Amino acid sequence: MTDTIEKLYFSIGEVAKQFNTTQSALRFYENDFGQLATYRSKRGQRKFTAHDVERVRYLMQLFRVDKYTIPGAVVKFLERYPPTKRKNTFLKFSF
Numbered sequence: 001m002t003d004t005i006e007k008l009y010f011s012i013g014e015v016a017k018q019f020n021t022t023q024s025a026l027r028f029y030e031n032d033f034g035q036l037a038t039y040r041s042k043r044g045q046r047k048f049t050a051h052d053v054e055r056v057r058y059l060m061q062l063f064r065v066d067k068y069t070i071p072g073a074v075v076k077f078l079e080r081y082p083p084t085k086r087k088n089t090f091l092k093f094s095f
Contacts, residue, residue, distance in 0.1 A: 009039070009047035018053070019060050029059055032070065033077050055081060 016023045030036045030046070036055050038046040048056070058080065062073040 006050070009049060010053060012038075012046045012048070015048050015053060015056055019056060021060070026056065029056070032074060033059065034083055 010018075012023050012026055016026055027046075030038060033055075036052065036059070038048050038052055041047055055077075059073065059077060062068040062076055066076075068076060
């Protein structure tokens, strides 16, 4: 029996590498696309959930495949992911 453990959070570097983009581009998208609000650890590091990674995947598709401009991508992105308030519910572990 093989058990796999899925990661709960990904660093900004891991996500940037996965999509062949830069960390600064992801920070820019976080500011322009309200629904790409990542969680922050106590140390201030951005942490992406699997849902956040799916949103980045959609953004990359809009820019690279569908060739949207930034304003056009914002409109299309918000159609798919309407604005909601997200709480910063970073998992806390105690040992």
